Amino acid sequence: MSDEQNENGKTPTTNPPESGASAATKPAAEETVAPLIPAGLYGQVLEMANISVKHLGPDATGVEMIDIAPADLLRAAERLRDQHQFDLMMSCSGIDWKDHRESVYHLYSTKSHHYLAIKVTAVNDHSPSLFPVWPAADWHERESFDLLGIHYDGHPNLTRILMPSDWLGHPLRKDYKVDDPRLVWNER
């Protein structure tokens, strides 16, 4: 299984041009791809507010995806909530891209009915928490921390939520060993 998983993991990083989602993982390749990706409207609006945004184009359902640097994240999130009516934080999914971790926040507006996906690359597995902007992020970020080991700075209670509190490792990481003898329940 491990061989096959390695193979799976490599494909998005070594095969950049087709999909905007996986292109984000390789900066060198991205320079050639960037002009092909159309700038989304919300990304342009944020750029006007002096927030540096990397446009990742729409996903398969047409949801605009933007990549925001961790330093600008809170400012961008506040702006999206206050000015652009993104009142609902739907989910925060962590993704393990092998060499780095990434959190994707899916936002929805109950007023304009638009979706938006914000991607944040964790620097050394640390990423700013969006709890101050959307308290709904509380449990979602705890889940990402629990399963992927992304530390959200500024989160009031970053503890394990789904796994037992004494669990070892972060199960959704690609290098997680499923058959580690230390993980057998009866032997702990």
Place this chain on the structure above:
Amino acid sequence: MSIQDIPGIFTEQGLKTEDLVVNIGPQHPSTHGVLRLITTLNGEVVKDMVPVIGYLHRSKEKMAESRSYFQYQPTLDRVEYLSSFFDHYVYVSAIERIANLKVPKRVQYIRMITMELNRITSHLLWFGTFLLDLGATSPLFYAFREREDIFKLFEDVTGARMMYNYYRFGGVNADLPPGWIERCRSFIRQMPHKIDEYESIVTKNPIVLDRTVGIGRMDQELCMKYGVTGSSLRASGIAQDLRKTNPYCCYDEIAFDVPVGTHGDVYDRYMVRMAEMRESCKIIEQCLDRIPGGDNQNVRNKQAEIDAAKAAAKERGEDPKSVPDLDPDWLIQGQKINLMTYKPPAGEAFTVCESPRGMLGCHMISDGTPKAYRVKWRGASFSNLSVLPELMIGNLYSDLMAIFGSLDVILPEVDR
């Protein structure tokens, strides 16, 4: 010397009391699954509450990374076993959007009919268990009577009462059996009268009113803060229904209303769900009228006609392709694919639908291999449960089950 003279027994406010920590669950009949609530009580008033979840964590997201797309699908029934058509819908539609698969209209209508029937069964179970939590036993039996009727309809279509595994990438597993549409129609016609029956027992019952009106009030701001969606959000007065605001399948062709409440209390959540069942009946009735091809027998007859015409054309020495094929909207599979080895191209999708509990989302990242790179579930119950401490703090302990029941949380979906 009297007892008042002993230091440490009385304070200025009266008898000295200490907070009591009550551990509710994990095994508790009213928690609809396995949920632990560490509750701090001051007398009968809840001072603090910490929900502990994860007892039902079955690593559904990790399982997606070690199974092929089709192998993973049957396990989705267990993510949320009361309304599993919705889980299947978001999963299948994520793949359809990534791979750009065509979905025939007949399939869309079959999906709408089954999903709305599923919404009724889910709300019926909620209706029964919610009132059971409040201490009323009989509504459960009324609710399960109709629920069983719908399960019989499901069994005819999918072969299973609860674990359906019916949707396929770009289609459904099998067509509706002959005569099913008529049976469904006759059931749906009598369903509103059954709902009247439930309401006559419950809606104006003085005990129910005492225990629900003004209890667990949730304003719009609180809902938005915690990401509460679905009927609980609509009970607070926000008409947010994805079927209306961001239509999927063919909901834009159907006329229906979005019921909303005004106060956002337990009673309003009850009223909104009862009204939603009536709306679902309306939707199903329109779908049964509008489904392309109509009954299965009609589709079969048409196919036989076309086959005969093609054979006749061949006999006459003409090209059989000159005879028009069956309308592609009548098919139950958009394009033939080998399910066992199916893999969508690399891509990313976030699909959402309006499940009975709220917005159910599936974030899928495919890297072009036969296994998904990442599947993340956005369960509506997960966010809906996180608001519980906020609603409970300062309220009476006896209101806990009324408030928790009214949120319609299902724990397998919280823990996945």
